[in-house]
Amino acid sequence: MNYTFDFKAVIESWDYLLQGAWLTVQLSIGAMVLGLIVAILCALGKTSGPKPVRWVINAYIEVVRNTPFLVQIFxxxxxxxxxxxxxxxxxxxLIAMVVNVGAYATEIIRAGIESIQKGQIEAGLALGLKPLQVFRYIVIKPALRTVYPALTSQFILLMLSSSVVSAISADELTSVANNIQSQTFRSFEIYIVVTGIYLALAMMFSALFAGIYKLAFAYDTDRR
Structure with missing residues (x-):
């Protein structure tokens, strides 16, 4: 094997790669936020909505979870x-990513909502809380805290799966890497650097989610 590594093409295209990585981050965060909203609404509709609403939501979930992400994008x-x-x-x-993650996150959040005991909800209503307040303080926050690890894992998987959108020429990281490779033919160097960038992004999101957990869900044991 006489292959000579040459990362010159990567260095020369570094700004281009960073632009692709930034778009990957933007798409991922946008899809995470919007997908979470979709998932909460669908989970609420699935657990307490009328039958027609539940049928529509179930159909949405089954279609998305049983078809390839690439086909959904196309x-x-x-x-x-x-x-x-x-x-x-x-x-x-972005729309494809929201639709996809919304379906998977719906089932995760639904499981969290169903883990809340009905007695807690009845107690909240008995104390005079409005249904929206009960949902906000008694149902959704403890539910999200319960399923937070699974939900964040799904979001990180979404970020990694965003590479598939390169198939429609969205200028995210993988698409940029493909363009650079087609011009320089330094496949190994390009993709090993891109692998490192994706790894760094995954670790960044993991740290971000850990920080969000401490701010939103973790209890301050020192005050107990």
Whole structure:
């Protein structure tokens, strides 16, 4: 094996790679926030909504969880234009990511909501809390605290799966790497650096989620 490593192409394209990594971060955070909202609403509808609403939500979850993410992206980016809806690659990627993570997170949050004992809800209502206050303080926060590790793992998986949106030319990290590789033919050097960037992003999100947990859910044991 006489292969000579040459990272010159990577160094020369570093700014381009950082731009791709930044778009990956933007898409991931946007999809996480919007996907969480979708998941909370769907989980609420699935646990306490009328039957027609539950049927629609169940259908949404089953379709998304039993079809490839790539097909979902193609459906949104290539399918919607036939109905007169044209989206940019980045917007189509964001919508696909929200739709995908929303379905998976719905089941995670639903499990957390169902872990709350009915007696706690009845006690909140008996104390005069409004249904929205009961949901906010008695149901959703403890539920999110219970499922937080599973939810954050799903979000990190979403960030890693964002590489698939390169198939529709969204200028995220993998798409940028593919463009650089096609111009320089330094495949190993490009993709080993991209692997390191994804690893760094995953660790960054893990640290961010750990910080959010301490701020939002962890109890201050020193005050007990």
């Amino acid at each position: 459906l949104i980016f290539f399918g919607l234009p036939t109905m007169g809806v044209r989206l940019s690659p980045d917007l189509a990627a």
